[in-house]
Amino acid sequence: MKSLYLASGSPRRRELLTQIGVPFTALSADIDETPLPDESPAAYVERLARDKAAAGHALIAAGQSAACVLGADTAVVLDGRILGKPLDQADAQSMLMALSDREHEVLTAIAVLDGQRCESRVVRSLVRFRAIGDDEAARYWASGEPCDKAGGYGIQGLAAVFVAGLNGSYSAVVGLPVCETAELLGHFGIPCWQNLAVR
Numbered sequence: 001m002k003s004l005y006l007a008s009g010s011p012r013r014r015e016l017l018t019q020i021g022v023p024f025t026a027l028s029a030d031i032d033e034t035p036l037p038d039e040s041p042a043a044y045v046e047r048l049a050r051d052k053a054a055a056g057h058a059l060i061a062a063g064q065s066a067a068c069v070l071g072a073d074t075a076v077v078l079d080g081r082i083l084g085k086p087l088d089q090a091d092a093q094s095m096l097m098a099l100s101d102r103e104h105e106v107l108t109a110i111a112v113l114d115g116q117r118c119e120s121r122v123v124r125s126l127v128r129f130r131a132i133g134d135d136e137a138a139r140y141w142a143s144g145e146p147c148d149k150a151g152g153y154g155i156q157g158l159a160a161v162f163v164a165g166l167n168g169s170y171s172a173v174v175g176l177p178v179c180e181t182a183e184l185l186g187h188f189g190i191p192c193w194q195n196l197a198v199r
């Protein structure tokens, strides 16, 4: 069976891949995340997921070139505008206030590359936040949770209390759509549930 590398520094992605019983080695692959002129948010996340997989593949020693590399990228999108990771407290609070009392999109792309071919998918989810007060946004920033997350929130953490509705994939919002990831890895001969002892 091919070995799998996850080109991601995100602890959430590592946890989600572990959850579905796929053994892997994590790599940190740095890429340029600047959007291209007129690039749509979906095209942007898909390009970044593919670039992360390619950068990860380039890090693997020559003898491992048949291995598969998985890359992923998540963006929070409001009115067609990408909200990245917050730059500072003011940025984080203004993002949260913009997301308050309405619906936004979360796009997560995954890409798998084995040196021969690359396959990718974009998963779209809709998340609706309840109304959020200024003081709440300030307290949320103080928790430390928003700083390394797209859109400045973590659905799997304290921000769960803001989520009035979700239509789509919860795991994709967290950072790795497990259903689509298992399917894509299957195309490369990598099964999920490898940690399951069947009696």
Ligand SMILES: Cc1cn([C@H]2C[C@H](O)[C@@H](COP(=O)(O)OP(=O)(O)OP(=O)(O)O)O2)c(=O)[nH]c1=O
Pocket: 007, 008, 009, 010, 011, 012, 013, 029, 052, 072, 073, 074, 075, 076, 106, 148, 149, 150, 151, 153, 154, 155, 156, 173, 174, 175
């Ligand atoms: C919306 C949302 C994002 N996130 C996280 C997932 C990603 O780690 C991050 C989005 O940034 P990304 O640039 O997609 O990923 P990353 O820089 O953290 O990791 P890497 O590129 O090395 O794979 O935001 C959550 O943890 N919960 C959420 O609810």
